[in-house]
Amino acid sequence: MNLECIGYEKRKGVGIITLNRPQVLNAMNRRLWLDFQTVLAEAGADPDIRAVVITGEGRAFSSGADLKDSRNRSQTDYRAYLEELQQASRRLIRFDKPVIAAINGYAIGSGFELALACDIRIAAENARIGLPEAKVASSVTGGALRLLQDLVGPGKARELLFTGDFIEGSEAARIGLVNLAVPLEQLMGTALSMAEKIAQNAPLSIKMIKKGLHMAQGETSMEALMDFEIEACLACVSAEERRVSLDTFETRKK
Known part of the structure; x- marks a missing residue:
């Protein structure tokens, strides 16, 4: 650059x-x-x-x-x-x-x-x-x-x-x-x-959380926001990084 x-x-x-x-x-x-x-x-x-x-x-x-x-x-x-x-x-x-x-x-x-x-x-x-x-x-x-x-x-x-x-x-x-x-x-x-x-946190989770926060600040209705939260959560938990993150989180707690 x-x-x-x-x-x-x-x-x-x-x-x-x-x-x-x-x-x-x-x-x-x-x-x-x-x-x-x-x-x-x-x-x-x-x-x-x-x-x-x-x-x-x-x-x-x-x-x-x-x-x-x-x-x-x-x-x-x-x-x-x-x-x-x-x-x-x-x-x-x-x-x-x-x-x-x-x-x-x-x-x-x-x-x-x-x-x-x-x-x-x-x-x-x-x-x-x-x-x-x-x-x-x-x-x-x-x-x-x-x-x-x-x-x-x-x-x-x-x-x-x-x-x-x-x-x-x-x-x-x-x-x-x-x-x-x-x-x-x-x-x-x-x-x-x-x-x-x-x-250190899961990139997809951070991306979805940030997108949802912007929606919450805007003119999106509470119903639309809560519908998005379901889809965002499903997208995150179905990703491969979910398994890795859970394993890491459990190790940190020990």
Whole structure:
């Protein structure tokens, strides 16, 4: 892969994606989004990858959109950029393997929107997190208008969006915006440990559970969701990995 703005490595069944424009706090331009989609597709197609961790190089997860790129865009060019951004977010939200955001520093605007699209978020205690779009006469993307409310409720989501205030990782954990906040030096170890634990589980089970969770968050009725749960469970228990998983589970209990 010819990547300019993304780093990628594999470790113990985990794909590690690193946003890599540290000189601009990993601000997001078109090249970064294209590289990101390339790497995500690679991780998705690799049967050895069971989970993914996304983090940033240097002092930031991502400081959001590269504003230098946006100043002189025409409406047509801006629409094309936003559509590409939304497509990348859709692919991440629909990605059938678990994704953990390891938020190592600034996660601002579309940088935090990327983290919102992940399944699990772990932040450094002193990370700076926020959606300041209202401060720069913009609006949020990446499904954040729904994803944020799902995590912190409509009242807190409105507060964060209307004020554009930043909060630290420790406060984000307190309100449920991230799953966990840890000292910066423990961040990647914590994220990789969780990802490796997930990677030990049956891939088909994780895929079906994740699909069902998305259905439950959407407009699917409870009846349709419960019908899906039957089919998903049957698909899992009839797979060969079911026997292996049961044998392993019984051994762990002894």
